[in-house]
Amino acid sequence: MPVKVQSEDFDAGREVAALRAGHPEVGAVAMFIGTVRDINEGSTVAEMELEHYPGMTERSLEDIVARAKARWNLVDALVIHRIGPMRPQEQIVLVATLSAHRGEAFASCEFIMDYLKTEAPFWKKEQTPEGARWVDARVSDDAALKKWQNAGADA
Template structure:
C-alpha cells in the first residue's frame, strides 16, 4: 500500500532528509524521482526580487491529497511526498518538493511529472511576485495547461 506525506509550510525543508525518509526501511524501492522548484530572479523578462505564496488552508491540502491519490491509482508507487512552502520567499529559496518512490524508474518519473503538472494548475495557490515596478499576481502559464492536457488524453 502506497503512503503519502503532504505538507504546506512556511519553513524551509532539507532535501536530503526528505529523500532519506521517503525510502527508509522499504526494501521494495528501486527508484526515487524528485522535483525541486525554486524561486527565480527573473520571470517573463522582468526582475523578481521576491514572491509571496498564499493558499486556502484545508482546501489546498485536500487538492494535493486528491492529486497524489490519482497518481497512486495510475502507477505502482511505494511512497510520495509533497511539500509546498507558503509565505514570503526570495530568489534561490526552495518552493516545492515532489518526490515519489517505486520499484521501477518509469513509474516514478511519470508519477512525479504528473503530480507536478496537476499541482501547478489544480492546487489552490496564489503567487504574487515583487518586481521593481511593484507587485503582480502570476497566473498559470499556457505551457502548464498544455502539460495538464496531455495527462487527460492518456487516461
C-alpha cells in the first residue's frame, strides 16, 4: 500500500505514472494536491511546518487507504505527505486513486483526503507577522468527515 511521509518534494506526474504502470484495467485516476497558502485566518503565512509522530502517522494513513479500498473497488491508491518546513505554493500532500470508473476514483480520493485532515497525526505550525502559531482543526474538516460517517462509509 503506497504511503509515504517525507520531507522532500514530490513529482506528482512521476508518482502517478509509477502507480498506474502495469494496470491496463485503470479507466480513471483522481488526484488531489494540497499546497501551502500564503494567507490563513487573516494572517500572512511566511512558512508552515508540519510535524508528525513517526510510525503512527504511516499506520494511520495506511488504515485510511485500507478503508477506502474496502468501500470502493480501487485498483490502487497513493498518499504522499510532506513534513518539515514549507513555504507558500509548495506541495504538501498528494492523494491519488485508481479505479475502472471515475465515480469510484473521485469519491475515494475525497474520502481519503477528508479522513487524512481529521484523523492523521500531523501538527501544523505557521510563521506569521504576529509570530508562530499552532493551527487548530477546522470545523469544516469535521463536517466533511461526518458526511462519510452518515453515509455508512466508515463501517
